[in-house]
Amino acid sequence: MKAESANWVGTIWITVGLLVLWQAAYLIVGDLALRSPLQTVAFAYELLRKPSFAPHLVETGKAFAAALAIATAMGLVIGITLGLSKPAGEVFEPMLVALYSIPKVTLYPILLLMFGLGISAKIAFGALHGFIPVALFTINAVRNVKPIYLKTGRVMRLGRAAMVAKVVFPAAVPEIFTGLRIGFSLTMIGTVLGEMFASQKGLGHLLMNAIGLHNVDLIMAITLMLVVFAAGMSSVLLMIDRRLHRRV
Amino acid sequence: MSEQHDLTAHVGLRGVTKVFRGADGAPSVHALGPIDLDLRRGEFFAVVGPSGCGKSTLLEVLAGLSQVSEGNVLIEGKPVGGDIMDGVGVVFQEDACLPWLTVYDNIAFGLMQTDTSRAEIATRVESALTMTGLSGFAGSYPAQLSGGMRQRVCIARTLVLQPRLILLDEPFGALDQQTRLLMGEELLRLWRATGATIFLITHALDEAAMLADRIGIMSARPGRLLEILETGWSRDRDSRLVETAEFGAVTARLWQVLRGESMKSINRDGARA
Amino acid sequence: MSRIGLFRTLVIVGLVGLIEVLCRTGVIDNFTMPPPSRIAKDLQHIVVTGKFNAAIAKTLSSAAIAFAAAVVAGIVAGVLFHSTPRLRRALDPIFATYYAIPVLAFYPLLIIIFGLGDVPKIIIAFMLGVVAVILNTLNGLDRVPPVLAKTARVARLGRVGTALKVTLPSAAPYVLTGVKFAVAYALIGIIGSEFVMSTDGVGFEIAFAYNNFDNATMYPLILLVMIVSIAVNLVLTFWEKRLLIRRGLR
Structure with missing residues (x-):
């Protein structure tokens, strides 16, 4: 900071x-090709009140929530496991880093073939984006827990489960939260991206549809909603993140 | 191989040796021993020695944090293996306060792992807070406290477990000289109040001279006990001891024995660097 | 090879082998995924015939333009923001939330404004990369030892001279980290845009193959993208590490 x-x-x-x-x-x-800020906000407001818009919002929201839950759970389990075991961490961490830096969009067709064209493919794609930062940050957080805390845990005769629950996890929480914050953003990017490529419902689908219809109002309103939601949530999470880091 | 243990002693070490095996062809390091030592129940025993002589290793062996290579350690007649024994408390030099817990929760941390009742935990923590002068800070977080107060939290956390043997590894090492003298005084008070046996590792000769009933002087690596010095202080001593001539004599004797050893240790470190 | 490296190779080989077996035994049907050996053979065929060379060249040239623009603009902006702390502190909260925004969501809007061509793709890839370069340049400049700035003053270097001859070279290892991200983001941005909506490029070919159930084209092209981006990243990571070691930073 x-x-x-x-x-x-x-x-x-x-x-x-x-x-x-x-x-x-x-x-x-x-x-x-454009609308003014005021027009965009007005249209976004109209859109939010339209009953025909709600199912799309719900679809994206549901896919995002499910993807986030999976990404968080997977990321934590993988991160804590790899963080606690040095050899396993050294073997698998570079693979996660590689997966992080490749254009994952191109993997979406494979997910579509596996899950079919529906909400499951979107959820899988969102989770695929989101779990990596959670796992990577958790690995580092667990590895960087000060040895003195582990020694203290041993002196207090903690078992393995208690050591993870009472010492390792709480000590690692600030860093893990940073991973969750980034995971949140990437899960959202993945979910929307999935919808943009192939989907029959959701905000990403509406966005792509609007290009064909040359519906500038719709494109700008949805883009604005996505940006405002992403930036707003990310700011809130960032505030919590900084608070957690201030503790030490 | 080892001699017979004195069964009346609180802690007995016989032929304790520690060799660190070098990883991947690096040479092994003979860090410690052989050491023979008996701690009497309720005594205050301090260990001084040149840096790198294996003082901390000796404490880790006693705590059960590290295994001996040869010899054995008995605490209350039971051999110490790879685990922390019942009735043993350890305080480290580093700041071991858990920053995500309040002072109260830090002190209760060890007790929470046992099946002590909530009410009993509260009573013991309250009394430890009072004893260590932390009463007003139960709800504070470690980050809000000074270094000396954080170390008190660590001591209190050990005290609530009502240990019969307390191991302290340079507990005041990170504090300034004046705070150290006062913390030493406090430690003496706690020692009298609890009746526990105390084993203190320190590099500060005056600290050892003021606090201990007996002082073990260790050699340069591999650390052995060169001499055990009886101070002969009364049980209700405090930091004003430093004004006396006897205190000067004890400190002088410590340095007399240690000077040569410290030089060995410094020259070796210098040659390595 | 180190034991870790060996084990990592074994894990990958084992995984590929497992998929091969699952595909061959029909647990995974060939409509979903052909066996890895088949994909490798198809990729070989694609490379030998040069069937997609035009698409590959298109993708790489677009990525190169976006990458170059992101690096130049990012470094210039980084130096500028670093020299005006007030502006920088005002921008900090915006940078902090920047990567939370789904940049690709702007793609439809850009298509409406610029038409379906190279420009929207390059803008998306640029937008993804430039902030990474800015942030890493700022980080590098923050770490320039104050004594170097004094040295520059003693040598009577001007503002530009100081930046070019002292501060930027000193910050180079960190700037390189930003450059590394810019490469990855350029590829992600271009291929991602091509994939979502486009008329050419590797991403478009993958999407086209998907829509035509052409697994013999889709899978090898996906594999090609993976191989290229991982290879580029490995090279840059290696270079970055060497630079850091030479400077005694690692």
Whole structure:
């Protein structure tokens, strides 16, 4: 964390500046390809009240929630297991890192062939994106637990299960949470991406459909919703993250 | 091979030796021993020695955190294996407070692992808080405390387990000189109040001279006991002891024995670096 | 090979072998996935015939443009933000949440504005990569020892001279980390966009093959993408490590 304090006034000015740029771009490009910020917000509000929109929102929400749950559980189990065992960690960690850096989009057709065109494929794809950062951060967090805490646990005669539950996990929580925060974002990216490629429901599907219909209102409103939701949630998680790290 | 144990002693070490096997062809290091030593029940025993002489290894062996290569250790007549014995408490030099728990929960940490009742835990923690002067800080987190207070939390955490033998590895090593003197005084008070046997590792000669009934002086690596010095202090001593001539004599004797050993140790470290 | 490396190879070989057996015994039907040996043979065929060379060239050239733009803009912006701390502190919260945003969600909008061509893809890949370069450049500049800045002043270097001759070289290992990310993101951005909606490129060919149930094309191309991106990453990681070791940072 940086010693200098944040410049929130500056941040607000930059945000305002971006909105002004948006408005200016609208004035230059015109109605054919863009909407103004105000129009976009108004249309997003309309959209949220439309009954026909709700099923798509619910579909994406459900897929995202399920993917996040799977990503978290998988990431924690893999991360703690690999973090506690040095050889297993050394064997599998580089594989996770490699998986992290490849364009996973191209794997989506394989998931579609395995799960069929439906919510399961999206969930699997979201989880595939999300579990990696959770696992990687958990591995490091568990590895970096100060040896003195483990010694203390031994002196207090903790068994293996109690050691994980009472010492390793709580000591690693701040780092694990950072992994969860990034996992949250990547799960969302994966879920939406899956919907954009092939899906019959959900926000990503609507977004791609709108290109064909040249529905600029819909594209801008949904993009705005996704960005606002992602940025908002990420800010909240980041705040919690920083609080957890301040403890030590 | 080893001699007969003195069964009246609280702790007995016979021929205790520790050799660290080098990994992948690196040479083995003979770190410790052989050491023969008996600790009397209720005494305050300190160990001083040059750096790298195996003091901490000796404590880890006693604690059951490390296995001996040769010889054996008996605590209350039972051999120490790879596990922590009943009635043994350990305080480390490093800050071992768990930062995610309050002072209260840190102190209760060990007790929670036993089947002690909630009420009993509360009573014991309260009394340990009072004894260590932490009463007002039960709800604080370690990050809000000074180094000296955090070390008190670690001592209190050990005390609530009501150990009969307390092992301390340089517990005041990270504190400033004045805080150390006062913490030493406090430790003496706790020792009198609990009646436990204390085994203290330190590199500070004055600390050993002020606190201990007997002081074991260790040689450079491999650490052996060169001499055991009886201080002859009364049980109700405190830090004002440092003003006396006898205190000076004890410290002087410690340095007389240790000077040569420390030089060996420094020259060896210098040659290695 | 080290024991860990050997074991890792065994795990991978075992996994591939297991899939091979599952495919051959029909547990995984060939409509879902052909056996790995078949995929390798198909890939060999694709490489030899050069059937997709145009698509591969398209993808790589688009990625190269996005990558170069991201690195240049990222380093320039990094130096600029570092020299104006107030601006930087204002940008910090925006950078912190940047990678939470699904950048590819902007793709439809970019298609509407620029038409379905190379520009939207390159913008997406650029957007993904540039912030990684900025953040790592800032991190590297933060770690430049103050004594080097003093040395530059003693040598009477100007602002630009100091940046080019002292601070950036000193920050190079960290900048390289950003460059490494930019490569990965350029590939992810281009292939991802091609995959979602496009008329050419490797990503498009994979999507096209999927829609036509053409596993003999889809699987080898997926394998090709994996191999290329993992290879590129290994090379850059190796280079990064060597630079860090030479500087005594690892």
